[in-house]
Amino acid sequence: MEEPVISYHVPVMLNESVEGLHIQPDGTYVDVTFGGGGHSRAILERLSDSGRLYGFDRDADVEQNIPSDARFVFVRSDFRYLYHFMRYHKAVGLIDGILADLGVSSHHFDTCERGFSFRFDGRLDMRMNTRSGRTAADVLNTYPEEALADIFYLYGELSPARKLASTLVRARAAKNIKTTEDLLCTLKPFTGKDKEKKFLAQVFQALRIEVNDEMGALREMLKHTLSALKPCGRLVVITYHSLEDRVVKNFLKTGNYDGKAEQDFYGNFHTPFRLINHKVIVPREEEVGKNPRSRSAKLRIAEKTE
Numbered sequence: 589m590e591e592p593v594i595s596y597h598v599p600v601m602l603n604e605s606v607e608g609l610h611i612q613p614d615g616t617y618v619d620v621t622f623g624g625g626g627h628s629r630a631i632l633e634r635l636s637d638s639g640r641l642y643g644f645d646r647d648a649d650v651e652q653n654i655p656s657d658a659r660f661v662f663v664r665s666d667f668r669y670l671y672h673f674m675r676y677h678k679a680v681g682l683i684d685g686i687l688a689d690l691g692v693s694s695h696h697f698d699t700c701e702r703g704f705s706f707r708f709d710g711r712l713d714m715r716m717n718t719r720s721g722r723t724a725a726d727v728l729n730t731y732p733e734e735a736l737a738d739i740f741y742l743y744g745e746l747s748p749a750r751k752l753a754s755t756l757v758r759a760r761a762a763k764n765i766k767t768t769e770d771l772l773c774t775l776k777p778f779t780g781k782d783k784e785k786k787f788l789a790q791v792f793q794a795l796r797i798e799v800n801d802e803m804g805a806l807r808e809m810l811k812h813t814l815s816a817l818k819p820c821g822r823l824v825v826i827t828y829h830s831l832e833d834r835v836v837k838n839f840l841k842t843g844n845y846d847g848k849a850e851q852d853f854y855g856n857f858h859t860p861f862r863l864i865n866h867k868v869i870v871p872r873e874e875e876v877g878k879n880p881r882s883r884s885a886k887l888r889i890a891e892k893t894e
Contacts, residue, residue, distance in 0.1 A: 683818060802832070
């Protein structure tokens with residue numbers, strides 16, 4: 589199996605997630621977050637010549653990591669279009685397992701021109717797909733104050749969301765906020781030394797989620813797994829923050845995002861999945877020591893019941 593062309597990302601809970609797929613050698617699988625290809629390569633190692641793996645990603649950078657393997661099909665798209673592309677490939681209802689690692693790759697955080705990290709000065713972009721869509725700078729400079737406050741409160745879980753939005757709107761009136769340094773200067777009144785990194789991480793997370801519509805895409809992808817997976821097919825999801833984990837947990841438990849299972853006429857609960865791990869799986873201490881970015885990861889596994 590060939591190695592990635594670039595050092596892109598260290599796959600989190602690699603063995604645990606691939607084991608969770610319960611791979612059948614001649615099965616059909618989907619890695620909806622291809623990235624550096626670490627999970628995909630591990631899946632391919634377990635497939636026979638008749639197995640098939642589809643890998644989704646909208647980031648042009650990851651195309652350097654596509655394996656030269658006849659069993660692998662790369663889909664240049666957001667995973668929210670899972671159903672559309674699986675229908676195109678005549679695989680709807682035939683998928684044995686779907687894997688989603690929802691984390692942002694190390695490549696994104698470590699590439700200053702992508703604008704994902706507050707550690708580097710660069711253009712505030714944050715788009716996963718740099719070929720289209722609005723940037724983080726567009727959001728900061730054009731959104732109404734109330735909309736900005738909602739983003740920071742809902743996606744960053746920041747209590748001073750309204751005050752923060754007001755400060756940003758006043759700052760942009762004098763000068764557009766275009767770079768990481770511009771944003772950090774505006775945020776100085778909110779950052780104390782003891783909580784600076786956490787606060788900035790929450791701000792950048794909120795902007796990134798909005799720019800890429802991460803929560804909307806996640807909900808759409810999860811919904812499509814119900815039709816894409818075959819009976820007894822596995823859904824394996826790795827989350828990294830409470831917002832997405834709550835959605836995934838509710839969906840796997842009940843088949844909807846509210847966490848309320850449907851009942852039939854007799855009061856029996858109906859859920860489309862059987863939980864494989866009732867207790868969430870987290871990285872081992874050894875993995876966190878080697879890859880600190882894995883520390884917030886949570887792995888959930890479920891099997892489609894019908």
